[in-house]
Amino acid sequence: MSVIVVKGITKQYGTTTALENVNITIEANKIYGLLGRNGAGKTTLLNLLTNKIFPTNGAITVEGKSVVENDEVLGKIFYMMERNLYPEGLKVKEIFKWTKKIYPLFDMEYANGLANKFELKVNKKIKELSTGYTSIFKAILALSSNAKILILDEPVLGLDAYHRDLLYKEILSNYIQEPKTIIISTHLIEEISDILEEVIIIKEGKLVLKDSVETLLSSAYRVSGEASKVDIYIKGRTCLGEETIGKYKSVTVLNDQRNEALAKEMDLEFNKAELQKLFISLTNS
Numbered sequence: 001m002s003v004i005v006v007k008g009i010t011k012q013y014g015t016t017t018a019l020e021n022v023n024i025t026i027e028a029n030k031i032y033g034l035l036g037r038n039g040a041g042k043t044t045l046l047n048l049l050t051n052k053i054f055p056t057n058g059a060i061t062v063e064g065k066s067v068v069e070n071d072e073v074l075g076k077i078f079y080m081m082e083r084n085l086y087p088e089g090l091k092v093k094e095i096f097k098w099t100k101k102i103y104p105l106f107d108m109e110y111a112n113g114l115a116n117k118f119e120l121k122v123n124k125k126i127k128e129l130s131t132g133y134t135s136i137f138k139a140i141l142a143l144s145s146n147a148k149i150l151i152l153d154e155p156v157l158g159l160d161a162y163h164r165d166l167l168y169k170e171i172l173s174n175y176i177q178e179p180k181t182i183i184i185s186t187h188l189i190e191e192i193s194d195i196l197e198e199v200i201i202i203k204e205g206k207l208v209l210k211d212s213v214e215t216l217l218s219s220a221y222r223v224s225g226e227a228s229k230v231d232i233y234i235k236g237r238t239c240l241g242e243e244t245i246g247k248y249k250s251v252t253v254l255n256d257q258r259n260e261a262l263a264k265e266m267d268l269e270f271n272k273a274e275l276q277k278l279f280i281s282l283t284n285s
């Protein structure tokens with residue numbers, strides 16, 4: 001069942017076309033990764049989905065209703081923005097209470113539990129939080145909101161590896177507990193790929209791909225082994241992302257039937273392709 005329909009969206013800022021005739025259908029209760037290089041138009045799309053800005057052309061509906069000036073529809077969405085728009089002088093616990101007024105289903109107990117888990121001090125003022133803890137604070141608001149649609153723009157900004165991993169696990173367990181539609185915009189593709197079901201890739205304001213991670217990854221594989229042998233194997237095949245360490249080489253091969261017999265003869269290894277490498281190939285000019 002589709003929950004968000006983006007139809008013919010174009011957004012122009014003066015002479016800059018941030019998005020051009022974008023059509024996307026988002027299905028309910030799936031986790032989407034919104035990927036694109038810097039300036040591709042990701043935040044513009046998220047701002048349009050949440051009525052922060054208006055399109056130059058086209059329309060966006062959530063559950064069949066326009067998002068424009070529609071509080072009922074917008075109340076179903078929690079948007080964790082990259083920018084911090086919360087009053088700096090307020091304490092974390094005060095914003096929890098404030099959020100509960102806007103999102104009546106906000107789960108205060110869960111929010112406090114998460115604050116504990118992530119070691120976020122709820123008595124601290126927003127302006128006292130580091131970049132990483134600001135991300136944790138905003139993610140806790142999103143996860144506790146109980147909104148049907150979560151939009152997370154760069155949710156792990158400034159987080160160390162430990163907290164990033166903890167947050168990915170929390171997003172996933174939150175989703176399993178209470179399935180919802182989650183759209184995550186991020187540059188850290190490889191580490192998030194395990195929790196994504198679908199990817200939407202935009203390049204220079206245009207949609208280049210919308211597909212399941214599974215389908216995308218099944219269109220490629222990685223072959224590794226002694227460099228000279230890998231070179232023989234990949235001859236005539238479409239490749240990207242070569243990595244050489246000493247005599248060892250590893251290459252991603254695209255849209256190709258892997259030749260097990262040949263590889264065995266040559267002592268080569270096959271592995272799963274990496275989403276990050278496919279993303280680079282899809283967004284390179």
Ligand SMILES: Nc1ncnc2c1ncn2[C@@H]1O[C@H](COP(=O)(O)OP(=O)(O)OP(=O)(O)O)[C@@H](O)[C@H]1O
Pocket residue numbers: 013016017018036037038039040041042043044045
């Ligand atoms: N308020 C604005 N005024 C003018 N141009 C803008 C404005 N906001 C975005 N743009 C331009 O629109 C394009 C898309 O920007 P957007 O912020 O949506 O990209 P992004 O994919 O989110 O990038 P990043 O990954 O760097 O955050 C860029 O060329 C940007 O400079």
